[in-house]
Amino acid sequence: MTAAAPAGQVFRLPDLGEGLTEAEIVEWKVAVGDTVEIDQIVVEVETAKAAVEVPVPYAGTVLELHAAAGTVLAVGAPLIEVGGRADPAAARYREEERAGSGNVLIGYGTGAAPEPRRRRRGAARTRPARAPRVISPLVRRIAAEHGVDLAAVTPTGPRGVILRRDVERAITTRAPEPPAPSAPPALADERIPLRGVRRAVADKLSRSRREIPDATTWVDVDATGLLAARDELRRSCPDLGIGVLALLARICVDGLRRFPELNASVDTGRAEIVRYGHVGLGFAAQTDRGLVVPVVRDAHLMTTARLAAELARLTGLARSGSLPPAALTGGTFTLNNYGVFGVDGSTPIINHPEAALLGVGRIADRPWVTTGGAVVARKVVQLSLTFDHRVCDGGTAGGFLRHVADRVENPSVLLAHT
Template sequence: MAQVLEFKLPDLGEGLTEAEIVRWLVQVGDVVAIDQPVVEVETAKAMVEVPCPYGGVVTARFGEEGEELPVGAPLLTVAVGEPASSGGAASGTGSPSGGEGSTGGAGSSSGGDGSAEGSGNVLVGYGTGAPPARRRRVRPTALTSGAPAAGPAHDSAGATTAPARRRSAVPAASVAAAPTSGGAHGEGPVPVISPLVRRLARENGLDLRALRGSGPDGLILRADVEQALRAAQTGTAVASPAAPAAQPAARPAPQPAAAAARPSSAPAGGVRVPLKGVRGAVADKLSRSRSEIPDATCWVDADATELMRARAAMNAAGGPKISLLALLARICTAALARFPELNSYVDTDAREVVQLDQVHLGFAAQTDRGLVVPVVRDAHARDAESLTAEFARLTEAAREGRLTPAELTGGTFTLNNYGVFGVDGSTPIINHPEAAMLGVGRIVPKPWVHEGELAVRQVVQLSLTFDHRVCDGGTAGGFLRYVADCVEQPAVLLRTL
């Protein structure tokens, strides 16, 4: 007999707790090999292809494209060994026969003997054990009055595990007739699709017990919460979109704090764009930077004519082309060696400034999915050719959505070339928890006094935003002046080569 193994969304590392399904790479009934990618998901850090540690026939998939799943939620089931029966492959959403009793993590089988083994080598932070209990979904304990629902499965240790995303065996009429005392969900825990939905309700002062979820087994979806918030703003009652017409509406949700604070003259309608995935992570990080870091900005105009000539001479000599961003990065690492205070972060708990030995240089890259900041590791130990190659590799990966969480974290200083957008200056927001960011505007011909004569020179504006807790204006000004001197006289860099 074939074993039916359940593969759950693994821990993707970097503290990520959920991911959105972007695209399924396999269908129910497909044969998959060990470590074959089966689904593409988007986290707050990057787009990731998730490989399955088992080889066999896909018997069920859980979740639709665009749906967010928490870590530890089932992704699919695979029949390993003998081919799965046709009845098991007929359903693309429910658990196959014999698969509902799966209680372990990616390494557990429906039979509970755990004899089948996967590759155990899937993603950073992935393990074959069961996910932490706090990540398990909570299901209602009863759906009807006077008749208990089917009991959850029990593992060998006696722990109870509710099968996730199982189709309800209770008719819709029975659900509608469920007792509503103490709220739509009684006194037990309220089932929601993900922690993000629970946070959305909490931040808007919405009582989840007032809602009747439209998902399986009454699961509250994000759409249910958003509908409740819209209804609260207009003063209308909240009802589930999936409930029958005869079903009484749930009691109105309390007025959200955000709606109460909204001015009466605010325009109605408009397009709402959810802040999730990469864009949501960027929004959270920028908001945290503004609220925690007392930043200040200084700027200076510099004559970049000689730097542009030096780059042209390098590229005319043959070999790989050197990018302007690589030369600016090399200048930054030389400046950080002289002013290490800016290659640091503040440990707020210990009330200490931590100066770092290595420079992991982040650079802002605009993509279709939003702004991301890939990180060049050990930038201080790289020459211009190596920096050029690494910038090109990371930029291409960013545009294709292939950056890993490790390539988007751990930066110690950021370089932001906003000149590519055709602007001269900006006041960058520090990439938390770093201490500084250097902004570079466009390089354009301008009138400039050169050697006592008025001439047309290639001029660039440089701006430095820094954390005033790690240094004062003298240190920040010294750093920026050294960068400007290297831009105006690239020979200054020879001292550090």
């Protein structure tokens, strides 16, 4: 009598909040046949906001993964099926048999085994003949691509069947071959899906260009005093970790208090300018998944030390891919330090629906004419302000930029009171 297969429970892609309707499978943390516990992380997905690790609400054996890595699923689509606790090896093998020659690399086919024949009374006992081995085209291709001798692969599957994992193990454990002389890479067309974070950024920047009549103004600034203030804070308060970005963030917040016109957005539906009574300070952070803009909430209530701590925390989450979607919303003004890429200036695109963005170029040694007319070497940086011309005119934008420049040149005036 054959035991019935364990009943499965299908877990569907949950609602990840923030109005998100789909997510892309980035990496499965489990495989068919693995045993999972309730609330165990089973998959990492990427939404339009951030990468999210998803736990499963069931315990048991993984019976099926409903989507491969790289697949985009709608919220509510089947994600994973978990059944009663069963033998992991058996469940994995059943899955490989269902998949056909794509997963069972060498074996006896994927059909059911024939029923044993009844032996006639008195007939001599003979050993049944072994079925001939079958090598699928997929196996031949993989073996040829990686130079694997299939006869030398050690099988681990039932009845001596060589499984895909056996071939992959042979590929990873063999001695590395000496590199062949490399030829110049050939140029070829390539199509890259616009998904996840990169798609969200593309949509937001395209909307910004369509809707916002932006203008940019810039100024060269002597940042020698800013670097001196940073160095002094590092010597006197090494545990605070205050760097240039934290100082610039503090200066931006001070500038927005004096020029609230730039801490705003335009409500086109109601034909109104919305000036915010708080500062949600966004800052551009480059990650492996592309550019993201985490938001320091209530930045106007923070000291320089608290700003430094929050900037460091959000940057770490962004680079590890664990930034929650809520941390990417609620910005009212953005700070973009593109100088870390070694460039002097830029005209960045406003982070819709905000009204302004301050760009900071690299700080470099340059000749600088002092008030007395002497030419000396100073640490010079170019600041650029891109602003929505609907919320203010050039006089207001220039006043804000000049205020920021003055605080960069003489930060002690600001830091003395914070």
